Amino acid sequence: MTARRTLIVIASLVAAGFTMLHLAGGRACVEVLSGTPAANHGALVLGVLYVVAWFGFVLVTPIGLLALGLDAGCAKVISAWRKSRAGVTRTPR
C-alpha cells in the first residue's frame, strides 16, 4: 500500500470511528473532562473514546487530507516540470 493510500485509510477510519461513537451517544458521556463522575463504567469508557476520536477527527483527518492534496499537487507540478524540461532538452536548436 502506498503512503497516500495509507493516509486515506487512516483518515477514513478515524472519521468512521468518530461517526460510530457519535451515533452511540458518546458526546453526552464526556463529563469526566471536568471531573464530574460518569454515570457508570461503560459511559466513562465511551466518553474517553469519544474525546480521542473527536480530536482525531478534528485534527488528524483534516491535516491528513490537506497533506494528501498538497502532495498530489506537488507531484503534478514536479511531473509537469520534468516533462517540460525533458521537452526543452529534446528540442533541436
Added chain:
Amino acid sequence: MRILRGLGCTLIAAAVWLSSLHWFFERAPAAVAGPLAARQLALWSGDPALEPSLAQLRRGNPEWDLMARMFAVLAFANIALDEPLARARYLAAIDRIIERTQADVALGGMHAFLLPYGRARPFVDPAGRSIFVDGELALMMAAREAVEADPARAEAARAQVQLVVDQIERAPKLLAESYPDEAWLFCHAVALAAIALHDASANAPDRHRMLFQRWIAHAKQLVVDPGTGLLAARTTRAGRVLEGPEGSTLWVAATMLRLVDDDFAREQYARARAALRGSFAGFGWAREWPASRPGADDIDSGPTIPLVGANAGSSGLALIAARAFGDEPFATQLIASLELAGFPVEGGVHFAAGNQLADAAMLYAVTRNALWHRVLGGSS
C-alpha cells in the same frame, strides 16, 4: 525525496489547519449565552430535569450545587437588567433559587452544601457557620435586590448580609471559616462582593468601606503569596496559608473583588493572567497552578491536561474573569476552546464536558456583567 516531500506537505498542512481551526469555533458571547440561558431558565422554571441534574452535582461535590445556583442567579440578574421585557421571568427564577436554597439550609444547616469532611471537627467560631454557604446565599439575595428591590425580601437580604459581615468581623484576621478552621479566599471574595453589592443597592456604597480596606490590608499582609503576588487559595482562621494560589480561586476572586477594591482586583487579574494563561493557534486555556507553585489535581481543580497544563475548571472560570476585566482577546480564545473541547450539545444548551455548574458559570461569563456595571459605573 518522496518521503521528504510527504513530510513537508504534512507540516504545511498542519500549519495551515491549526492556524485556521479557531475560526470554526469562535463565537460571540451573546450567541453562546442565548441557548444556555434558555436551558438554565427552563431548569429553574419547573423542568423535571432539574432534580437529576442537581443530584449529579451533589454526587460529585455538594459545593457544586450551591455554586451552580449562585452563578445562575448572577447570570439571570445580568440578563434581567439588560432585558426589561424578560425581567419578570428571570426574577421569578432567581426567587425560586433563593427560596430553595434557604429551605435547604434551614433543613440541612451549613452541611447541606459542604463536603463530608466538614463534619470531622467543629468550627472554631462558636456560631458554627460557613462563609461559603452564607456568602453565596448573601450574594444571590443582594443580586436580587440590585435588580429590583422587593420590600418583602429586603429585610431577609439585609440580615443575610449582616450575618456575613459579622462572621468576617469575628475572625481575628478577618478570615472567616468556610470549613472548620479553613478560610477559603474564593468564599471571602464572594462574601465581600455580596456586601458591596448590597451596599450599592441600598445607596450606601461606603457603609462597609473600612471593612473592605482592613480586609484588603490583611490579605496583602497574610494571604498574598510572596513569590507570585497572587492570593493563596486557603488559610487557617488565624491566617496561616494552607494552600497556595489556584486558578479556580483566583479568577473568581479577582472578578468579585472588583466591587471591593478595583485596583487590587485588576492587579490580581494581571498577575493571574501572566502566571496561568496559555494559548496556541487562537485557542486559550488556563492552568490551575502557577508553574512556580505546582499542585496536584483535586476535587476543586478537576483533571489537568499534561504538558500544556490546561485545566478545565480554571479555564472556564478564567472566562468569567476575562470578560469581567474586558480582556476580549483572551475571552475570544477561551470561547474558542470552550466550543472545541466543551462539547456543546443540542445547539449549545449544555456543555457535555461539564455539568450544570459549568453551564451556569459559562452563562454568567458570557452575559454582559450589568450587575457589576451598576456598582462600578463608568470605571467598569
